[in-house]
Amino acid sequence: MKRFLAAFIALVTLAWGWNLLAPAAGVSAVAPVNAWAVREHALTLTGLWSFSLMSLAMVLATRPAWLERPFGGMDRIYRVHKWAGILAISFAALHWLVEMSDDVIKALVGREGRLPKDHGGSVLEAMRDVAEELGEFAIYALLAMLVLTLWKRFPFKIWRYLHKIMPVLYLTLAFHAAFLAPLDYWGQPVGALLALLIAGGSVASVQALAGWIGQRRRVEGVVESVREPGAGLTEVTCRLNEGWRGHRAGQFAFVTFDKFEGAHPFTIASADRGDGRVRFEIKALGDYTKGLARRLQPGQPVRIEGPYGCFNLPSGPHRRDQVWIAGGIGVTPFLAWLESLQATPDKAPDVDFYYSVRQRESDPFVARLEALCATLPSVRLHILCSERKERLSAETLRERGRHGKRAEIWFCGPQGLADTLRAGLRSIGMGGMRFHQEAFEMR
C-alpha cells in the first residue's frame, strides 16, 4: 500500500515538475525564485497532491472488483482508499496554510516579485472567486471528517452516514481544481492527468450519490435459518435468488438484513455448493451485531452484494507449505476453505493451522474444525487457549510447525496479533515467510 501511494504521488509530482521545467508555448519561462514564486508552486503542488489523492479515494470507493487482483482484495482496496483520503485531507490542510501565507510574505518581503495572475475574462474571474470560496468551505468540512475518522470512539453508524457527504465535497473540489488550475496546465501532461482525475472522480461521485455502487453484484434472497451456536454468535444461512454466481471459499459479501441499518461485510463461512446457499457466522462486536440472532427470522428478506475478496484457498502445483492462523471470529474464511476441501482431500495443501481461542471447551468452532480436519490428513490443527496462557507467537510457529522457513502465512484475526507475529518472525530470521492477511476493519 505504502509503495503504491508513494508511486502515485511521485507520478503526480512528475507531471507537475514537467510543467515547471517545460512551460507551454506562450508562457514565460521559469519564473525567478523568490518567496512569491515558492508560494505559488507550493500552492499548485499541494493542491494537485490533495486533489489527485481525493480522486483516487473516490474511484476506489466504488468497490471496483476489477482492481481486486492487482490490489490483493477489496479489504486492501479499502485500506488504500482510507489512506489516500487521509493523505488528501492532510495535503488540503497544507494547501490552505500556503494560501493563507500571503500576508506573512507581504509583511516580510513586500509585494515585489509577486507572480502575475492568469487572466481569462470576467466570467472566468467570477467562476474562480466562487471556486475559491467553495474550496475553503470544502477544506473545513474535510478536516472535520478527518477528525471523526481518526477518532475511533466516534460511533461507526453515525460516521457512515456523515461519510456519505464525501461525493458532494469531491464535486465541489473538482470544480475548485478545474477553475483554479493555472491555464497553461491544460496544454501539458499535468492538464491531461488533471482532466482524467476530474472525470474519474466525478463519475465515481455520481455513482455513489445515485446508489449505483455494487448494484450489479446485488442479489436478493431470504434468511433460511438462524442459530445461536455460542454466546454472542449468530449463525445465519441464506438462500439467494438466481443471479448469484457463486463464490470462492474465503470471499466475503456485504449483507443487508435491515434496509435502515444498511450493509455490513461478513465472510461467507461456507463452501459454494452451487445451490445459492451461503452461511455467515456473525460475532457480536458492536451495536448492530449484538443480539442479532433474536432480531432475525427465517423467511425474512436479505440482500447480498458480492462476492468480494482475494483471501482464496491457495492451490496449484507451485504452492508452498502453509501456515493458517485464525484468531476468534477470524476463523470464518478457514471454515469455508476446509469445507471446500472435503470433496477433494487429496488437493489439500500441507498446512499447520493455528486457531487461537479464549477457552477451548466453550468455543463454538473447535468441534467443527476438528471434524473438518479429521478428513484432511495434511492439515494439522493446533488449538491455542489464551486462558491456559497458550499464546501464539513467532516462536510457537517455529517450534510447533513442520513447515519450512519459506512457507506462506494466511492470517485472519486481530491486528495486534498480526503485528506481533510479523515483528517476531523478523526477529527470529523467519521474515521471508509471505504474510497474507484479511482485514476485518474497513474504517
Ligand SMILES: Cc1cc2nc3c(=O)[nH]c(=O)nc-3n(C[C@H](O)[C@H](O)[C@H](O)COP(=O)(O)OP(=O)(O)OC[C@H]3O[C@@H](n4cnc5c(N)ncnc54)[C@H](O)[C@@H]3O)c2cc1C
Ligand atoms: C472483509 C470483512 C469480513 C468480515 N467478516 C466477518 C465475519 O465473518 N464475522 C463477523 O462476525 N464479523 C466479520 N467482519 C466484521 C463485521 O463487519 C463487523 O464486526 C460488523 O460490521 C460490526 O457491526 P456493528 O454495528 O455491530 O458494530 P459497530 O460498533 O458499529 O462497528 C464495529 C466496527 O465494525 C466495522 N463496521 C461496522 N459496520 C460496518 C459496515 N457497514 N461496513 C464496514 N465495516 C463496518 C467498523 O470497523 C467498526 O469500527 C468482517 C469485516 C470485514 C471488513
